[in-house]
Amino acid sequence: MYALARELGAVAPEAFGLELASFFVASQEPITRARISIEEYGWSPIGATGYSFARSGDPVRTTTVVLDAGHGASVVSGVRDLVVLNTTASEFWGYPKDEYTTLPESEDRILATAVSARWRYRPSAVTPAPAPAPGEGATTGWDAAFAAAKAALLAAFSGTYSYSLQQTLYAMGSRVLADVPAACEVRLALPNKHHYLVDLAPFGLDNPNEVYNAGDRPYGLIEGHVLADDAPDEGLAWT
Amino acid sequence: MYALARELGAVAPEAFGLELASFFVASQEPITRARISIEEYGWSPIGATGYSFARSGDPVRTTTVVLDAGHGASVVSGVRDLVVLNTTASEFWGYPKDEYTTLPESEDRILATAVSARWRYRPSAVTPAPAPAPGEGATTGWDAAFAAAKAALLAAFSGTYSYSLQQTLYAMGSRVLADVPAACEVRLALPNKHHYLVDLAPFGLDNPNEVYNAGDRPYGLIEGHVLADDAPDEGLAWT
Amino acid sequence: MYALARELGAVAPEAFGLELASFFVASQEPITRARISIEEYGWSPIGATGYSFARSGDPVRTTTVVLDAGHGASVVSGVRDLVVLNTTASEFWGYPKDEYTTLPESEDRILATAVSARWRYRPSAVTPAPAPAPGEGATTGWDAAFAAAKAALLAAFSGTYSYSLQQTLYAMGSRVLADVPAACEVRLALPNKHHYLVDLAPFGLDNPNEVYNAGDRPYGLIEGHVLADDAPDEGLAWT
């Protein structure tokens, strides 16, 4: 792995995973399938030294490559720990209720979640590798696709007037499919990080959406998949 | 606490802690001392909605306020989880060795650490509160001091050609004292996050400072205090 | 959930999950499938008060119930964080090597792992619930099966003279299938927690398997499934 890093230099994690998987499947006869998962953490420059960096707050970039001698290669990339919050533009009401329902309806609430998103690339985008733009390095395709997907997630989250986190989830997945043609499926897991308005009436105070308790239990974990109409079969991508 | 938050609005954590501590010591006869610790996490705007935010990568801002009926108030603020790295401009050699020394000397190494720093404010900066600049709110003093201290830590880390992490620690603490006159003492804890150059010779490859193993054990935890020559007595600040 | 807990009293997590899933699928017309995951932590009595307990070191007991209007119910139970170690009776040699292999062969090593195991119950064991033994409560079936599975994992780990962690994995899975007839498939994930013998020769000392460095990277994560020959189709159990 270290030796391969030396040989490849700084490439996108997807490109590194494909090379490493190929090595395993090609080098040992009994190995017919390899699955490689990689996480990438960001760094931001400090000052102008050129060699000083601070760990950035970018969410963790993930990728999982599956290479099978029979099925070919698949790539699923994603982000996790992308914590986002809208202080307004979110309502939740009109949902089915039964005798156990305690959640009050709200016409103006904080919407917050920690986005875990993974998108599957079309096989056509994986073999051969996404073409780099002229004048740019071999990693451009993967990096540009990742940047576009992350931007799509953020834009859909902030740009959606939300009547439920489920609706926001669908908007986020659809936006990735719209903005990243190389992706054909998006899977999202969005824990609903509730912010409860504190009742200050016992203290003789009003609370016009100012002071919240950031509770974390109970909470809803909203999961969903958004699939392009023309998505190819998933093969082994999610195994 | 929630009620106080409603009453004070968005103030610096130091100001909030001083008010909360004052409430406890003033409101109940048997309470003569209060210690309040607060952590603040940063958020960055998403797009232009004005209400959309993502958790930023800013390091955690901390403060501990001690208010004692007899000793008065003290404030110790800080940051933690500020992960920084210089890819060069660091050497380590000429240190004392004995029969158990295994660490090789290096004339060009990666220097990386996760900064935990706390600085004690002078009593004169605490009572009364640091004066806000004209036209600005009551939180300006604390926020400006925090920003200056954090900038000083980063500038000293990136700007110091380092012969040891101990030297860098001293430079960081001294820089905070120089740039933040309201601070009189800095305590730092810097785990030495070693990056080991991988030996690729067994694979027929050189490794000119390209591929590292980011080990985390064993490691040195470098701790030190930098005290201003005219620092007042610490009183109960660090209890 | 709290109300259901009051109604059911102290039942096995599997029984609780099946009841809760049934409630969701039966109570709301648009809901056709429910998946419930539960974790259980153990407590040990302190002294003889009858009401005093300490959190025990038992590994976390897990269960996931999937109930689908069309497919019926499936139950996958397991343990995680079961850290085990053999100080000897483990060898590893004769494995395929290539130009990148650095792992030395060993004829006497420490074998350590943190067991995550999940076993799927046969549909016949889920509907109806495993019959409790005469004179015992309704939870007996699930609890007895869990206890037997955990005992099987420990017995196979300690009782297998190991030539590889893969071999031990197979022994552990097979033993669960042999000792728990209600289980038809076992999935295991075993991180190889390496203990490296420290080279003390530079200090003029021998090291006859006495002093180890408990490294955690790089490591192998050994995963495998053991399936009974007559295992029914997995349906939605692992989704």
Add this chain to the structure above:
Amino acid sequence: MYALARELGAVAPEAFGLELASFFVASQEPITRARISIEEYGWSPIGATGYSFARSGDPVRTTTVVLDAGHGASVVSGVRDLVVLNTTASEFWGYPKDEYTTLPESEDRILATAVSARWRYRPSAVTPAPAPAPGEGATTGWDAAFAAAKAALLAAFSGTYSYSLQQTLYAMGSRVLADVPAACEVRLALPNKHHYLVDLAPFGLDNPNEVYNAGDRPYGLIEGHVLADDAPDEGLAWT
């Protein structure tokens, strides 16, 4: 450190810390003070192989040794992560209230906490080392003192009918001083792990102390020191 481990064999962490600190202070002229902190995790045998173990649920055993060329040696040992719970025999009422008090009084509540305790040994117990009982190894003194202190904490927790966690803290600290003559001071930190009785009235159910929500915020962190009347000066023990 590894070499010292080989030379000393399996000794108590306190004994290992004292030896390691002595080495540092004695071997390098500029070093006049050493502080060593050690954590020990427990293992329980599996079966009868003699070489198979599972990580036990014992709380983490800690020790910090400070050796100063001028002040001599001090030893502070402790436990952390000792999670304990009484399901009854705990009340909390009659406490001071003000306009911000919301906590309801209770005459029968669950009392739960995660004990972090550290006790300082008298200098006379440190130099020379506690004498082992006849026929036993050199580690007996430290191990026996640790076992007695842990047993004292558990006995005091379960045996105290509690009107407040503060009262229980005092009982725990006092019991350690009573049962471990070599200890002269105990410092405890007890987070109050609240278990809130769930209001099931909206669902037409009573809840006679059956179903709780194990909340973790807000909570009180109860800290206190219990000092023997004849405790010697603490010197550098707690630095």
